[in-house]
Ligand SMILES: Nc1ncnc2c1ncn2[C@@H]1O[C@H](COP(=O)(O)OP(=O)(O)O)[C@@H](O)[C@H]1O
């Protein structure tokens with residue numbers, strides 16, 4: 317479903333991604349781990365072209381993402397993204413945060429969009445917050461709204477960039493629970509995370525990245541219990 | 557020893573010219589409001605142009621803003637009235653057209669900087685969130701960025717309105733019948749200077765006072781919380797006075 321070949325990304329002279337090849341199949345859950353600054357966010361952001369790609373190709377459903385002829389907005393409709401800092405729209409109610417894109421981009425009428433939004437809010441456990449503003453919510457609630465907002469576009473893939481890193485510890489679980497539910501529903505997901513428990517339990521594959529290179533890739537058992545690379549071992553000894 | 561010989565003040569002469577002053581107020585208000593509204597629209601286009609990555613959009617906008625901010629408004633008014641309009645149209649279109657055009661173009665340049673700074677002050681994540689939901693840049697700008705940026709622009713845009721109101725007096729040099737011009741006419745007719753110019757000053761003060769009130773109202777309306785029920789109450793002075 318997602319195919320990445322020879323992906324390089326530089327910011328000026330700084331080479332952040334150094335030739336990544338990877339393939340993600342439908343309904344797979346990929347957890348990306350690695351030290352901070354290793355290029356995990358950049359990797360994720362190259363998939364939906366929030367960063368332009370220096371070299372290499374990314375295909376989603378057979379369409380080359382970084383092709384001048386590709387309408388990137390069409391691609392992004394199918395690729396949901398959840399950010400570490402939530403990035404909810406502070407001037408809109410929770411309901412409007414969720415319906416704005418279905419209404420403006422999918423041309424859904426308000427009634428239908430509202431019904432969809434309420435259904436998604438119910439799913440993330442925030443049915444009573446439809447008319448609240450983001451500033452009235454806790455971090456965990458905001459992140460759950462952000463997930464609902466991304467789901468409202470009915471994407472085929474969801475990208476998560478450290479969705480629980482900005483949260484107080486007691487709110488991490490409520491967000492992870494929502495993500496687990498998505499896994500059970502068969503969503504294709506790429507999750508950058510420091511939650512090793514989640515990666516072990518939910519990941520079909522775990523991907524260890526360091527200095528812009530894929531160091532290790534395998535099932536959670538492979539990576540966590542029998543890491544091949546010394547770098548992986550060193551990293552895991554620090555975080556586990 | 558210096559003796560200051562204050563003339564006996566005669567405000568009756570002002571009264572005789574009241575129509576001229578009233579007309580002056582309307583002209584000043586008209587020029588200011590037209591200049592401001594078109595200045596905001598122009599500023600929006602120029603401000604977004606200055607944020608463009610496309611060089612052929614960025615540079616014209618940048619040079620435009622640099623020119624109108626870097627040269628005196630008085631010079632711009634004269635250039636437009638005496639050179640630009642007669643050259644393009646073959647004749648003068650009158651002081652009002654020249655004045656309104658000069659104020660609009662000038663105000664647009666100043667507003668461009670305010671609007672650019674306002675847009676840039678919105679966290680990068682907001683545009684990214686919009687784009688990641690499939691919004692084209694323009695849609696994200698319209699529904700996500702501008703509504704937030706606008707709140708931050710309100711105070712400086714308000715200052716700009718007051719500044720424009722006062723600067724509009726420069727159109728007097730092209731014989732516009734504005735407020736200052738009324739004072740000049742009276743001063744010329746009676747060869748007296750205290751009464752007409754004090755009157756002019758007071759009337760400008762009155763106008764800036766009214767404008768300031770309106771701006772304060774708008775600022776309060778848009779300040780602090782996005783939550784409607786938590787916005788500062790604008791008419792609370794009525795309540796607290798009654799409640800004691
Ligand atoms: N927009 C940018 N401009 C310049 N350098 C960047 C930018 N974004 C990220 N980087 C750099 O790229 C490297 C990888 O960043 P990132 O992908 O955010 O790592 P991670 O998510 O693994 O912590 C870091 O050294 C970071 O400073």
Ligand SMILES: [Mg+2]
Pocket residue numbers: 356357358477478
């Ligand atoms: Mg990161």
